[in-house]
Amino acid sequence: MASWLDSLKVVVCTGTGGVGKTTMAASIGLKAAQSGRKTLVLTVDPARRLADALGLSLRSDGVGRVNSDKYVLDAAMIDAKRIFTEFVQQASPRPEVADRLLKNRLFQQLTSTISGSQEFTSLERLLQAVESDKYDLIVLDTPPTNHAIDFLRAPERIFALFQDSVTRWFVKPSGGLIQDFFSRGTQTVLSALEAVTGKGFLTELSEFFIAAAEIQSTVAKRSIAVHRLLAQSDTGFVLVTAFDEAKLKEGLEFASELGRSGHHLRAVIINRALPDWLKPAQDKALLASGDEVLQRLVEFHGRLAEYYESREKIYLSTLGRMHEDVAFCRVPEGREAIEGISGLERVIQFL
Amino acid sequence: MKRENQKVILVTGKGGVGKSAVAASIALIEAKQGKRVLLAELGERGFFRHVFPGAGDVRPVEVTAGVDAVRWEPEACLREYLLHYLKVEKLVDLFFSNRVMRSFVGAAPGLRELALLGKITSGPRGVGPDLPYDVVVVDAYATGHFRALCMAPVGMAAAIRVGPMADQSRMMTELLKNSKNTKMVIVTLPEELPMNEADELCQFVNQELSISPAIVINRNLPMPLSKQELDSVQQKLVGRDGSMDWLQIFANYMSEQGGRQEAADQRVRGWGVQPIHLPFYFTADWPTLLREMSQDLGHKWQVG
Numbered sequence: 001m002a003s004w005l006d007s008l009k010v011v012v013c014t015g016t017g018g019v020g021k022t023t024m025a026a027s028i029g030l031k032a033a034q035s036g037r038k039t040l041v042l043t044v045d046p047a048r049r050l051a052d053a054l055g056l057s058l059r060s061d062g063v064g065r066v067n068s069d070k071y072v073l074d075a076a077m078i079d080a081k082r083i084f085t086e087f088v089q090q091a092s093p094r095p096e097v098a099d100r101l102l103k104n105r106l107f108q109q110l111t112s113t114i115s116g117s118q119e120f121t122s123l124e125r126l127l128q129a130v131e132s133d134k135y136d137l138i139v140l141d142t143p144p145t146n147h148a149i150d151f152l153r154a155p156e157r158i159f160a161l162f163q164d165s166v167t168r169w170f171v172k173p174s175g176g177l178i179q180d181f182f183s184r185g186t187q188t189v190l191s192a193l194e195a196v197t198g199k200g201f202l203t204e205l206s207e208f209f210i211a212a213a214e215i216q217s218t219v220a221k222r223s224i225a226v227h228r229l230l231a232q233s234d235t236g237f238v239l240v241t242a243f244d245e246a247k248l249k250e251g252l253e254f255a256s257e258l259g260r261s262g263h264h265l266r267a268v269i270i271n272r273a274l275p276d277w278l279k280p281a282q283d284k285a286l287l288a289s290g291d292e293v294l295q296r297l298v299e300f301h302g303r304l305a306e307y308y309e310s311r312e313k314i315y316l317s318t319l320g321r322m323h324e325d326v327a328f329c330r331v332p333e334g335r336e337a338i339e340g341i342s343g344l345e346r347v348i349q350f351l
Numbered sequence: 352m353k354r355e356n357q358k359v360i361l362v363t364g365k366g367g368v369g370k371s372a373v374a375a376s377i378a379l380i381e382a383k384q385g386k387r388v389l390l391a392e393l394g395e396r397g398f399f400r401h402v403f404p405g406a407g408d409v410r411p412v413e414v415t416a417g418v419d420a421v422r423w424e425p426e427a428c429l430r431e432y433l434l435h436y437l438k439v440e441k442l443v444d445l446f447f448s449n450r451v452m453r454s455f456v457g458a459a460p461g462l463r464e465l466a467l468l469g470k471i472t473s474g475p476r477g478v479g480p481d482l483p484y485d486v487v488v489v490d491a492y493a494t495g496h497f498r499a500l501c502m503a504p505v506g507m508a509a510a511i512r513v514g515p516m517a518d519q520s521r522m523m524t525e526l527l528k529n530s531k532n533t534k535m536v537i538v539t540l541p542e543e544l545p546m547n548e549a550d551e552l553c554q555f556v557n558q559e560l561s562i563s564p565a566i567v568i569n570r571n572l573p574m575p576l577s578k579q580e581l582d583s584v585q586q587k588l589v590g591r592d593g594s595m596d597w598l599q600i601f602a603n604y605m606s607e608q609g610g611r612q613e614a615a616d617q618r619v620r621g622w623g624v625q626p627i628h629l630p631f632y633f634t635a636d637w638p639t640l641l642r643e644m645s646q647d648l649g650h651k652w653q654v655g
Binding site: 105157161189247297300314 | 583
């Protein structure tokens with residue numbers, strides 16, 4: 001049977017934290033690999049969930065291969081700091097430029113905090129993997145964000161930092177910083193900034209921009225390539241969402257925003273839906289069996305089943321409003337945590 | 352109310368553990384005790400708009416008696432901070448309409464987090480506009496991002512050693528460490544991954560900020576049967592005919608779940624903390640959930 005996955009070359013797994021995104025990314029990867037496609041799963045997950053799920057020990061940024069003679073499934077951790085450093089080194093025209101940037105304290109903060117750098121590096125890593133041409137499918141597990149759309153917004157902020165129009169403010173053609181080059185407006189703003197932050201900040205800031213200017217053309221090129229890749233019709237976004245009404249509403253918003261920005265949402269995976277062992281009780285006779293303890297258990301089962309059912313109803317009615325091109329997958333909550341390939345195989349049947 | 356006595360309660364935990372519900376419940380509890388409460392959420396898109404009609408605005412809106420809700424955005428906070436220093440609105444406008452500054456503010460490392468933390472701690476620090484509340488409850492970021500939030504002033508103070516921003520950053524860290532003003536709540540579930548994250552986070556705030564956080568273990572299934580009863584039921588069900596399978600599975604599940612809940616409790620005690628347990632609520636309706644949760648938490652909150 002044709003699946004939503006078959007036509008895709010890149011899958012971007014999005015969703016807010018705690019919804020089981022990494023596990024779903026691993027499952028999608030396994031499913032594709034088992035259908036005969038060479039597959040790579042990329043994750044930034046520091047909790048090593050992917051490695052655990054696939055039974056691999058991954059060195060940081062190393063690629064590991066799942067032990068199987070039936071299919072090719074590779075997995076890699078994305079080491080944000082390392083990718084950023086390598087990116088700067090490759091983009092710099094001279095080693096001194098890279099050095100200057102890497103030693104800049106603001107740059108160091110940029111690569112060690114979460115504001116956008118993880119998103120930037122995971123997209124860069126994705127692009128590298130696509131360009132390597134070694135895989136039929138690449139699945140990207142995105143960094144946890146407050147909101148799924150943040151994944152697309154954050155790198156834009158980093159790209160903006162390196163934009164020509166920005167760096168030009170700080171740099172004259174010969175490469176030095178010139179205060180007189182600034183418009184009066186910028187000068188006023190800069191001196192105000194200096195008053196608020198202190199002098200050191202401004203020095204670091206201008207040093208940062210002067211160095212940034214030198215790698216700016218590479219950043220621009222990569223950024224265009226990333227945008228193009230993400231908007232391609234064989235790049236599909238997958239939204240992983242949990243069994244929670246508010247999360248689902250966020251998912252719907254995400255879907256419409258993706259559409260507006262020219263990206264393609266291909267599937268919504270509802271994780272931890274009604275557990276299969278919690279199907280409504282078939283045997284009401286037990287309630288009248290006279291065993292008081294057993295009755296209490298049956299009653300409790302009924303209560304829990306009712307709760308899950310009511311949520312499922314809310315879910316289905318909300319989902320009715322989504323676009324028909326989007327595949328829906330329900331992954332029921334299992335009794336045990338999903339571990340190893342066998343755990344993922346349980347998930348695959350629902351995708 | 353004296354500004355320096357304002358209490359700041361930061362609620363964090365792994366994504367999906369019920370941070371927002373716990374934060375809102377704490378706000379309701381404090382309001383019930385007669386306090387004036389601000390329930391703050393962070394970022395460009397709030398969550399409470401799905402829960403309280405009218406919530407999600409960048410200005411405080413009363414959502415229930417004694418509780419105002421607000422959504423703090425990094426950029427707006429930075430703007431407010433600059434205005435506080437520069438005093439001239441025009442200059443701040445100029446700053447934000449400047450393309451260079453705008454993209455810098457957008458991507459500058461840690462600046463967004465710093466602006467938010469600056470706002471969060473602005474009451475007791477006595478900086479910026481008046482925040483007329485006895486208690487500020489913050490539905491803060493999830494684990495990783497929360498660390499970045501806490502560490503933003505440390506990083507900034509290291510990058511720029513002198514000047515007002517470095518001083519402010521050091522004050523923020525001081526305030527976070529001051530248990531008179533700041534309380535931290537880590538929400539977790541009786542499951543392995545949320546527990547691991549809570550463990551790491553607890554160690555992190557212990558070491559970096561010398562804080563001992565309150566730990567809330569959320570969604571504990573109330574056990575309808577005692578351990579012994581479950582054991583005997585499981586024994587009884589063995590050997591029954593096929594139609595009984597579902598109950599057998601359920602009995603096993605309940606027994607495993609009981610084990611997980613007990614293990615979570617023990618683990619938190621191992622960190623030297625008395626955990627606060629919250630039950631699983633059989634409702635998808637937020638008003639009902641908050642009413643019940645704030646009632647249950649209310650009894651335990653004073654102790655913790």
